[in-house]
Amino acid sequence: MKIGFIGVGKLGLPCVTAIAQKGYVVHCYDNNQSLIDDYKKNKINLYEPKIKEHFSEVKDKIIFAESIEEVVQNSEIIFVAIQTPHPPELDGSVRHNHVRMDFDYKYLLSGAKVIAHALNKTEKDPFKVISIISTVLPGTMRNQIYPAMKTIVHRPIGKGWGLCYNPFFIAMGTTMHDFLNPEFTLIGQNLDTGDNEGAGKILSEFYDTIQNSPKLRMTWDSAEGVKMFYNTFVGMKVIFANTIMQICHNMPGADVDTICKTLQKGHDRLISPRYLNAGMGDGGACHPRDNLALSYLSDQLGLPYNLFDFIMTVREQQTEWLAELMLQYDGPKVILGKTYKPHTNLAIGSPSVLLANILKEKGCNPIVHDPEIATDEELPKEAAVYLIGTSWPVYREWQFKKGDVVIDPWGIIGDQEGVNVIRVGRK
Ligand SMILES: NC(=O)c1ccc[n+]([C@@H]2O[C@H](COP(=O)([O-])OP(=O)(O)OC[C@H]3O[C@@H](n4cnc5c(N)ncnc54)[C@H](O)[C@@H]3O)[C@@H](O)[C@H]2O)c1
Structure with a gap:
């Protein structure tokens, strides 16, 4: 052939x-x-x-x-x-x-x-x-x-x-x-x-x-549908896990990883564990845009609600909530990770970049660091507020300074002396 x-x-x-x-x-x-x-x-x-x-x-x-x-x-x-x-x-x-x-x-x-x-x-x-x-x-x-x-x-x-x-x-x-x-x-x-x-x-x-x-x-139409709904299903799982994270952050005793890992065991009725992990929003070249396109289609078809717009709105509001969390602490702001996921050099559709943009809207200009994307910006010498935007392995081992605040939506950073590590929603 x-x-x-x-x-x-x-x-x-x-x-x-x-x-x-x-x-x-x-x-x-x-x-x-x-x-x-x-x-x-x-x-x-x-x-x-x-x-x-x-x-x-x-x-x-x-x-x-x-x-x-x-x-x-x-x-x-x-x-x-x-x-x-x-x-x-x-x-x-x-x-x-x-x-x-x-x-x-x-x-x-x-x-x-x-x-x-x-x-x-x-x-x-x-x-x-x-x-x-x-x-x-x-x-x-x-x-x-x-x-x-x-x-x-x-x-x-x-x-x-x-x-x-x-x-x-x-x-x-x-x-x-x-x-x-x-x-x-x-x-x-x-x-x-x-x-x-x-x-x-x-x-x-x-x-x-x-x-x-x-x-x-x-049919062509069914195959087109399977492709798009597969991608947006991922977006739905991610906002679901991130909503649990946000609730746990405000609830003494409830731990997002315990809850997600337990839900992941629902093999019979709750499907696979993948994407049911709290962290940043869903990203990449395809998934956010698929939601926009399906939002458009929902309007064209006159649906009385727009699930796909809702997914995008929650994705943004959770990112904004993380921005507000960073702004609660004094000091220069640093986002660690610019790519939309680890093990890629692509920042297209990246929730870290969305976070940086939302911080800029609020008058704060963060430094964005990534192991795969070069920047001229230097990391601050004084105590700073870090947020783990991408769960790159290198950040697991990162040595922070005394006085640093580290906001970690992924739950990957261990305790370090003199560092305030906030593993969001985790106890
Ligand atoms: N990248 C992914 O993860 C992925 C996954 C599944 C589906 N898709 C879809 O596949 C399509 C391609 O995605 P991509 O990421 O490879 O895009 P891309 O932009 O990297 O590649 C598209 C290529 O097509 C070439 N091209 C455009 N017009 C052409 C023409 N008339 N003749 C010959 N070449 C032409 C462009 O020069 C470009 O190199 C998109 O619709 C995307 O949504 C992408």
């Missing part, structure tokens, strides 16, 4: 590398030429374990094409991982101000149209599957991507080409592992007319050669 990949960014490159590791030749194209030039020089700015080593081991199997057309010509399955962004200020690191906004599909639509033109030049080729990975709201394949392609491709869908929606459930930093070991693989097709069945079958057979998760075939 010949594999193609269009859009080789943060998601694309590790997946391309993983597919090549399984023995496939992958034809790739990205219209950011400088990114491709960097990859060719083995310059990869991704926090992914051993990505440079893995990539160079399979470099002979990764062919960087000059155009989308070349990828379509040389591949039977063409994955599309083009960005569907929000404006940068809506990544969740500043207040969302109840904005409800769909993803921006202009890059994806433009790529899909070029793919459609390229399909017209491969009419004699074997069946080609276009597999869209990019995150989109339910209804986007049916209402936007397919109509845009249908008007260009001379043959109807199902006749020599098919279109699937195939989102990946990966976390930054473990992309290759998550791609090859998913809980399930979603294959969305337009089952309405039954004319796209072949595409899902080909895609499913390809996945059987690289991983053994259940392949779940459903």
Whole structure:
């Protein structure tokens, strides 16, 4: 099977590398030429374990094409991982101000149209599957991507080409592992007319050669929905755990970790322990934006309530509550950790950055330190007020000064002589 990949960014490159590791030749194209030039020089700015080593081991199997057309010509399955962004200020690191906004599909639509033109030049080729990975709201394949392609491709869908929606459930930093070991693989097709069945079958057979998760075939719309609701479910668990933290902080005797760890044991009815841990808000490039997009959809559908706006509001109000906690103490303010989670160098959608922004609104300019993001700012020499924004292992061992106050929403800092450690909500 010949594999193609269009859009080789943060998601694309590790997946391309993983597919090549399984023995496939992958034809790739990205219209950011400088990114491709960097990859060719083995310059990869991704926090992914051993990505440079893995990539160079399979470099002979990764062919960087000059155009989308070349990828379509040389591949039977063409994955599309083009960005569907929000404006940068809506990544969740500043207040969302109840904005409800769909993803921006202009890059994806433009790529899909070029793919459609390229399909017209491969009419004699074997069946080609276009597999869209990019995150989109339910209804986007049916209402936007397919109509845009249908008007260009001379043959109807199902006749020599098919279109699937195939989102990946990966976390930054473990992309290759998550791609090859998913809980399930979603294959969305337009089952309405039954004319796209072949595409899902080909895609499913390809996945059987690289991983053994259940392949779940459903409509485009259902697959789009599963992807988004999966992400926002994480946001809901996180605000739930953080609400418990806030209550415990104000309740003598109640300990957030005891409560969360006990709830995590509710295997029968309360699902997995992951994300049911108190700390900072949910972050990253996808989750806050997924809430904004679903807020927008809830309004469009005239829902009488907006759960997703509520998740974002609680996320912010908890961050503001931590800001107020810092401001109760005198001294310069320092946030330890800028990335949205440990073991990444990305600060997109970071709750630490949101905290810094909220402190700035209140007239306080904090220093933000991170082991992976360089800054010119020096840590204060005098006693200061620290907040552990990201639970980097290096902060567990951090030696604070006498007189420092350390606010620790994660509960990872041990006692230190002369230091006031506040393990929020923990006894
Ligand atoms: N990063 C993640 O953790 C993750 C996880 C699941 C889903 N997603 C979704 O996958 C999509 C891609 O995410 P990403 O993080 O890799 O984004 P990214 O911005 O890192 O990568 C997208 C790449 O597509 C390229 N591109 C844009 N238009 C193109 C075109 N016409 N032809 C060829 N290349 C083109 C860009 O140059 C860029 O390198 C988004 O919709 C995102 O929401 C991302």
